[in-house]
Each structure stands twice: as structure tokens, then as C-alpha cells.
Amino acid sequence: MEISLTLTAEKLPRPFPLPEFPGEECTSGALAEFTGIVRAEEGGVPIRGLQYELYEPMALREMNRILEELALLHPCQRAIVCHRYGFIPVGEAAIYIAVFARHRREAFALLSGFMDRLKSEVPIWKVEALPC
Amino acid sequence: MKILLFAQARKLLSRDTLDWEIETPQSVNSLWEWLQSEHPALLPLRASSRIACNESYLQDQSGEGMLQPNDVVAIIPPVSGG
Numbered sequence: 001m002e003i004s005l006t007l008t009a010e011k012l013p014r015p016f017p018l019p020e021f022p023g024e025e026c027t028s029g030a031l032a033e034f035t036g037i038v039r040a041e042e043g044g045v046p047i048r049g050l051q052y053e054l055y056e057p058m059a060l061r062e063m064n065r066i067l068e069e070l071a072l073l074h075p076c077q078r079a080i081v082c083h084r085y086g087f088i089p090v091g092e093a094a095i096y097i098a099v100f101a102r103h104r105r106e107a108f109a110l111l112s113g114f115m116d117r118l119k120s121e122v123p124i125w126k127v128e129a130l131p132c
Numbered sequence: 133m134k135i136l137l138f139a140q141a142r143k144l145l146s147r148d149t150l151d152w153e154i155e156t157p158q159s160v161n162s163l164w165e166w167l168q169s170e171h172p173a174l175l176p177l178r179a180s181s182r183i184a185c186n187e188s189y190l191q192d193q194s195g196e197g198m199l200q201p202n203d204v205v206a207i208i209p210p211v212s213g214g
Contacts, residue, residue: 036214054213055138055206058187083213095214115214123184123206124213125139 001071002078005063007056009086012093016082028077028100032107034115036095038088042129049089049130055123059083062122066114074109076101081114083124133158133199136206141181144173154201161195163205174207182208 014035021028038050067079078100088094097114101107118124135150142148152166160183167174183190183197184206190197199205 052213053139053142055136055184055187055208058184058206059213061187062189119214120211121189122213123138123208123211125209126212127139127143 001067001076003064003067004078004080005060006082007054007059008082008084010084012082012084012096014093016080016096016098018080018098027102030099030101030104030107032099032101032104032111034095034097034111035093036115037093038090040090045129046132047090047129048132049087049092050094050126051087051128051130052085052094053125053127054083054085058123063114063118066117066121067110070110070113070117074101074106074113076106076110079110079114085124087130133201134204135163136204138206138209140209141174141177141207144177145171157198157200159195160190160193160197160199163199164195177207177209180210184208 041047042050063081076099080098082096084094097111099107099111101110133152133154135152137145137148137150150171152163163183164178182193185199185203187204189208
């Protein structure tokens with residue numbers, strides 16, 4: 001599986017720029033996407049944003065490891081992951097993921113499995129919820 | 133040994149690195165004993181944190197896992213990305 005990982009302090013673009021489908025050469029039948037967005041409340045308290053922190057080289061290694069392990073269970077063709085860090089205002093994206101696969105089931109399974117493991121294994125932290 | 137601190141660990145000590153001067157391999161238990169002695173504010177994180185070594189989780193997360201003097205170690209409090 002081809003893997004593309006980005007960690008950035010910049011705002012994630014919407015829509016996220018994806019490579020063009022390769023026309024007659026296209027072997028992908030599914031593109032599954034997920035965007036994680038900062039909500040306007042945290043624990044019932046209104047907030048204006050979240051502050052994220054990460055251990056960059058290890059976060060990249062862990063994301064790559066998790067995707068490679070998941071791809072053995074759910075063969076997909078390509079995964080693109082972009083996680084933002086620093087201050088992220090409410091309503092903006094913290095993470096974007098795109099998974100290309102021949103069929104939808106593998107794409108959904110890999111995407112879902114990745115998010116579950118990201119939240120328990122990848123060294124990225126919401127360190128502060130900034131109140132309104 | 134260089135020890136990296138993140139999130140709650142960094143906040144508790146108001147710094148992002150520590151240096152532990154050792155010349156021989158040490159266990160994770162020894163690391164925590166040193167932290168307890170020198171930086172006791174970190175102790176509440178012991179039960180919930182994992183230890184990373186050279187940018188990967190230490191395979192042996194029990195107290196018996198071994199660390200080398202030149203390793204870059206990180207204390208990884210519970211993560212919350214996404």
C-alpha cells in the first residue's frame with residue numbers, strides 16, 4: 001500500500017487536494033474519506049479551540065506501522081493522512097484521511113481501524129481546550 | 133540518557149527534556165525510581181504512561197524493559213489524537 005503522511009501546523013484545506021483518478025488505468029473502486037473536526041464544546045464546556053501537541057518523528061513512525069499492519073488485514077492501495085497540530089479553532093479539521101481500495105469494505109475497515117488505533121497508540125495529544 | 137517529556141509530563145515539570153547520567157543499561161523500573169527521586173511530580177503518570185525508546189514503544193513495557201545509555205527515551209502519557 002502506498003502511504004502518504006503529513007503533520008502540519010497549517011490549516012487543512014477543504015476539500016483536501018487529492019491526486020486525479022488515473023482515467024483508464026484506475027484500479028480503485030473505492031475512495032473512503034474521513035475528516036475529524038474540532039467541536040464547539042469539550043466535556044460540556046463551550047470552547048474556541050483545541051491545542052494539539054505531538055512527538056513528530058514517532059507519530060510518523062507509528063502511523064506508518066499501524067497502516068502497514070492494517071493493510072495486511074484489509075488490502076488497500078493507498079492511504080493519505082494529514083494531522084494538524086498547534087492551535088486548531090472550532091470548526092476546523094484536526095485530521096483528514098483518504099483511503100483508496102479496489103472495494104469499499106477494505107477501505108472502510110482500514111479507515112475505521114486506523115482511527116481507533118491512532119487514538120490509542122500515536123503520540124499526539126490534545127493538551128488544552130481553550131474556553132470561549 | 134536523554135528523556136523527552138510531552139503533554140502532561142511536560143506541563144508537570146515545565147520543561148521538555150531531562151538528562152539522566154548513566155553509564156550502564158538500566159531498567160524501566162530504575163528510570164522510574166530515578167524520576168521518583170529527582171522529579172517526583174511525574175509519579176502520577178507512572179501507571180498510565182508508556183515508555184518509548186528511540187522513537188518506538190519499548191517492546192517490554194514491564195519494569196524489566198532495558199534502556200541503553202545512548203537511547204533517547206520518551207515518556208508517553210495517554211494519547212488523544214484525531
